[in-house]
Amino acid sequence: MGGGRTRRMPRAERERQMLDAAVEIIARHGYTAASMDEIAELAGVSKPLVYLYLNSKDDLFTACIRREAAALTEAVRAAVRPNLPADRQLWDGVQAFFTYTAEHPDGWTVLHLQARTHGPRFAAEADAMRAEMTAFVTRLIATAALESPHSRDLSTREIEGLAAALIGAVESLADWTNTTPTATAAQASATLMNFAWSGLGNLMSGNRWAPPGAASAARP
Amino acid sequence: MGGGRTRRMPRAERERQMLDAAVEIIARHGYTAASMDEIAELAGVSKPLVYLYLNSKDDLFTACIRREAAALTEAVRAAVRPNLPADRQLWDGVQAFFTYTAEHPDGWTVLHLQARTHGPRFAAEADAMRAEMTAFVTRLIATAALESPHSRDLSTREIEGLAAALIGAVESLADWTNTTPTATAAQASATLMNFAWSGLGNLMSGNRWAPPGAASAARP
Amino acid sequence: MGGGRTRRMPRAERERQMLDAAVEIIARHGYTAASMDEIAELAGVSKPLVYLYLNSKDDLFTACIRREAAALTEAVRAAVRPNLPADRQLWDGVQAFFTYTAEHPDGWTVLHLQARTHGPRFAAEADAMRAEMTAFVTRLIATAALESPHSRDLSTREIEGLAAALIGAVESLADWTNTTPTATAAQASATLMNFAWSGLGNLMSGNRWAPPGAASAARP
Amino acid sequence: MGGGRTRRMPRAERERQMLDAAVEIIARHGYTAASMDEIAELAGVSKPLVYLYLNSKDDLFTACIRREAAALTEAVRAAVRPNLPADRQLWDGVQAFFTYTAEHPDGWTVLHLQARTHGPRFAAEADAMRAEMTAFVTRLIATAALESPHSRDLSTREIEGLAAALIGAVESLADWTNTTPTATAAQASATLMNFAWSGLGNLMSGNRWAPPGAASAARP
DNA sequence: GATGAATGAGATTTCATTCAT
DNA sequence: AATGAATGAAATCTCATTCAT
Known part of the structure; x- marks a missing residue:
């Protein structure tokens, strides 16, 4: 045996x-x-x-969390090109995120659930990754805000909140993709962009966010 | 002793x-x-x-999950009035949600993290509540979509995804509120509405979602 | 409830x-x-x-053993008439025994198995009854021996052993009767008498012990 | 410690x-x-x-029962030679039995009392051994009956009962030997043979079963 | 006469962890 | 480099037994 x-x-x-x-x-x-x-x-x-x-068991768990966090972070980083516009960066990043979590569901579970549920020592490890993601998103929003004359008034605190909401939406969609048999990473990405970038109110008015490959511009 | x-x-x-x-x-x-x-x-x-x-320990845990889920669900239900417009219902609902989770952080942890991390039996209990929340949000979006002539084309699948994203944003903001010392339920609600209803793109253009008590209309 | x-x-x-x-x-x-x-x-x-x-639980068990032992002993005693010949007394006694144990299987289990298996304190209670039975059988054998000129040479020790064997045969047949669906107390009694009184060797030669009700010859 | x-x-x-x-x-x-x-x-x-x-405790108990049953069974089997006459086989078997149980009183207690008293799962294990013993004795009786022209009329059911009685006598004598300080396996064997083969009735008439080593035949 | 509320003590079982080779 | 043999410590759960009413 x-x-x-x-x-x-x-x-x-x-x-x-x-x-x-x-x-x-x-x-x-x-x-x-x-x-x-x-x-x-x-x-x-x-x-x-x-x-x-x-x-030890604790060290083993820590090593797992670090390895999985590094891999996921790397997958996203590799997909994003900092020169492109903010929405394009977001699009590329979430697509990489959904693709990776769909291909490594166990790693995603470890990061998203297990690491956060068994005491502060491990939660801190997972938070490090979450903080990195949040920083990326925050930078994105802040950059876009700077270029957008109407919206300088977004306070740091508010941007932080928006980033948290965005990250939460992404995480939830990752779970949704892994749970819903027919859902794909591409669909999840499109949904996320419409939700986050256009907002439900705009969707109701028929204004969608246009995916980067689309022929004509949805935004002038 | x-x-x-x-x-x-x-x-x-x-x-x-x-x-x-x-x-x-x-x-x-x-x-x-x-x-x-x-x-x-x-x-x-x-x-x-x-x-x-x-x-048994399992039954004890199950009883905890059920009690906390019932209490949170009830808090939200009591706050929402079905006759009001969709965005108003959402506003009321999330505010009740954030208020409750801020006042019962342990219950929220049990529901959001512990229940989902210790095997399918408990996850099912928590999913029942999450499904209820999702159903509420889905109904909201579907209703709004029906009234909005431009947006009948939202497929059921897409609405489901949007609901998942929205719920994820709410959950993440609840965590954020509980973790960030100075954050309040009211702020979290405002952030959520701006994010979910207006979308980041609109925020950039200076279009905010107007909280219900605001004097003049933000939406014509 | x-x-x-x-x-x-x-x-x-x-x-x-x-x-x-x-x-x-x-x-x-x-x-x-x-x-x-x-x-x-x-x-x-x-x-x-x-x-x-x-x-207490111990006292309760003791009370059970005593009650059941008294009832079984009484049933046997009531059936035996000391004036009749030894084999007739034995026949009457075992028939009463098998009848009683068949009608009170739980009591028999308590006496025969449980009382002997849970420490000396209870075993002693059960042994008291067993000793009474053994004494009855010993007296029977001794009496018969006295009347039988050829067999004075049975030592006390030997009689004791024979009594133990006889009691064991009775107990085993009681179990057998309770376990075998179609077996009856009467059959068990007949088998016991043939076995104990005639012996297997005699059975082989066609010599059976004659049940008391039989008219003349054992088997025409 | x-x-x-x-x-x-x-x-x-x-x-x-x-x-x-x-x-x-x-x-x-x-x-x-x-x-x-x-x-x-x-x-x-x-x-x-x-x-x-x-x-587990259950498995440990089961292992004990099996080991002890196998050892006792083996001791008896090794002592019996199938070519010899039935009474000689019985004599050899019971002597091995009494010898073994006298040398392993704990094992005998486990088999005879404990295994039968703690639920059907263990009782079944012990019954397997008891069934083997019963089968051996049944075969013995049946064989002897076949050779004995007068006694073909022993029904299967009756033989079963006789076997049960015999086994019970053996078990009881094993207990008696272990309890009575001066009793020996040889004495128990002799008593058993006299009881089982000659029957009490014959003993009264001075007819004993002759042990195999005896000079002249006790049976003409 | 009768019971709902409560507990001290101890049972089986599992697990992370280490030694000796 | 790798493992079979072994254990200290602690977990869940059950039971006989007693108060206070």
């Missing part, structure tokens, strides 16, 4: 396998309910080896 | 105390990390009494 | 109900697994009343 | 020690009253190790 003697393997690869297993198990059962036994078994190694490499 | 002999008490009141204690402890440490010992001690009773009344 | 206020009742009758309930529950689940809650509920009274009447 | 650090040991041996301890404790205090703490301590290991190897 368990597959006999395990093949020798460079440390980095072994560690990756362990983190993969941990992310999967933690996403499925929750951090506290996940047992080191299960994780070691899924990783195909013995428990002492997990301790040798990752030190 | 623990304050001597406990006073006799009718069952209903004792049960309430236990749920209060459970919500507080679970919000603080997370469901799995919360121990029945702690909960009983905070409730001022012995562990066996908790089991006698609530049956 | 439980039927509301219970009717007042003379103490003796209440106590009987409690013992009835205890015997049934203990036979079903075993002494240690039987809970005072269950017993009180089946008796239709509250737990404190059980304690008021029977004092 | 408990004798310091325990020596490392191959799994099989440790498991045997645990079963030894469990049988002893269970025989002494009864299954339900036996605590895993006690068993682990007597086995000289920590409680978790008991769970690691035997899985």
Whole structure:
């Protein structure tokens, strides 16, 4: 049982396998309910080896959160080009976000739910990523506000709130995409842009936000 | 230890105390990390009494979720008057929501985080409430869409997505309000309405959503 | 739940109900697994009343054993007439025994199994009854031996052993009767007499013990 | 407390020690009253190790029953030679039986009392062994009956009853031997054979069953 | 005579973690 | 580099038993 003697393997690869297993198990059962036994078994190694490499259950969880946060952040960063207009940056960013979370649902669960639910030490790790995302969005809004003569009056506090709302909308749509079988990352992106950029009031008046690839401009 | 002999008490009141204690402890440490010992001690009773009344840790948690969900739902329902226009209903609803969650941060944590993180049985309980909220918002959007000749083309699927985004924005702002010391429920409500109803794009152009009490109309 | 206020009742009758309930529950689940809650509920009274009447779980069990032992002993004693020949006394006794145990299977279980399995204090209670039975059988064998010129050489020790064997055969047949759907007390009695009085060797030679009601020859 | 650090040991041996301890404790205090703490301590290991190897208290008990049943059955089987006459087979079998139970009184208690008293799951395990013994005895009686022209008329049902009686006599004598300080397995065997093969009636007439080693035949 | 409210003590079981090899 | 053997500590849950009314 368990597959006999395990093949020798460079440390980095072994560690990756362990983190993969941990992310999967933690996403499925929750951090506290996940047992080191299960994780070691899924990783195909013995428990002492997990301790040798990752030190403790807490450290293992922290490593998972950091790895997943870095990967998601990187995916978004790679997709955004800072020279383009704010709405285009947002569009590119959320599309990358939805694509990544759809392809890595366990990682997303770990970041979005597990990391925030098991004490401040882990929540802080997840908040670091959330703060980065919020900073990105805040910068976007602030930049756009600067260029828009009518709206200098957006206070910092207000921008912060708007950013929080936007991030929340994105997160919720990521969950929605992962839960709704037929929903795609592209649809989620379009919905998000219409919601965030145009607002429900405008949608009611027939004014949609125009996706970047659209032929004619929706905004002069 | 623990304050001597406990006073006799009718069952209903004792049960309430236990749920209060459970919500507080679970919000603080997370469901799995919360121990029945702690909960009983905070409730001022012995562990066996908790089991006698609530049956098991799982049932206790379920009872917490149900009670908190019912209370929050009720607070929102009581604040909304179905005859008023959609944006007014939304305004009233979110204000009640933010007020309630600000006054019951532990309950909100239990509903928003803990209930969704510890297995499908509890997630289902929380989803029931979320579905109710989503249904309310969906109805609002659909109604507004019907009255708005330009926007019949909103598909059901799209409305669903918009509702998810809106709920996510609300949840995120509730967290933000609870985390940001100086933020108030009223501010959060205003931000939400501007974000959701006007959209960022409009804000940039100086078009804000007008709060209901405002003297002159912001929308002709 | 439980039927509301219970009717007042003379103490003796209440106590009987409690013992009835205890015997049934203990036979079903075993002494240690039987809970005072269950017993009180089946008796239709509250737990404190059980304690008021029977004092403790141990005392309750002891009372059960004594009552059941007395009843079984009495049933056998009433059936045996000391003037008749030994085999006739045995026949009458075992028939009463099998009849009683078939009609009170729970009581038999309590005596035969439960009382002997939960520590010396209870085993002693059950042994008292077993000793009485053994004494009866021993007396029977000794008497018969005295009248039988060829067999004075049966030592006391040997008679003791024979009595133990006979009692064991009776007990086993009682179980067999209770377990085998179509078996009757009469059949068990006949089998026992053939086995014990004639012996297997004689049965092989066609010599059966003749039941008392049989006219003349054992089997034409 | 408990004798310091325990020596490392191959799994099989440790498991045997645990079963030894469990049988002893269970025989002494009864299954339900036996605590895993006690068993682990007597086995000289920590409680978790008991769970690691035997899985649960129920499984541990089952393992005890199976091991003891197998050992007793094996002891009897090894002593019986199927070519010899029926009474000789019986003599050899019961002597092995009494010898074994006298040397393993705890195992006998577990099989005879504990296994039958704590619910059907365990009773079934013990019944399996009892059924094997009964089958052996039944076969013996049936064989003897076939060879004995006078006694073909023994019905299957009757043989079953006789087997039950015989088994009960054996069990009771095993108890008697273990309880009576000066009683030996050989005496018990002789008593059993006289009782079962000759019957009390014959004993009264001076006809004894002749033990196999006896010089001349007791049966013409 | 009878009970609802309450608890001290102890049961089984699980888990993160370490040693010796 | 890797693991089988082992444990301290703590979790959930149950039970016999008693007050106060």
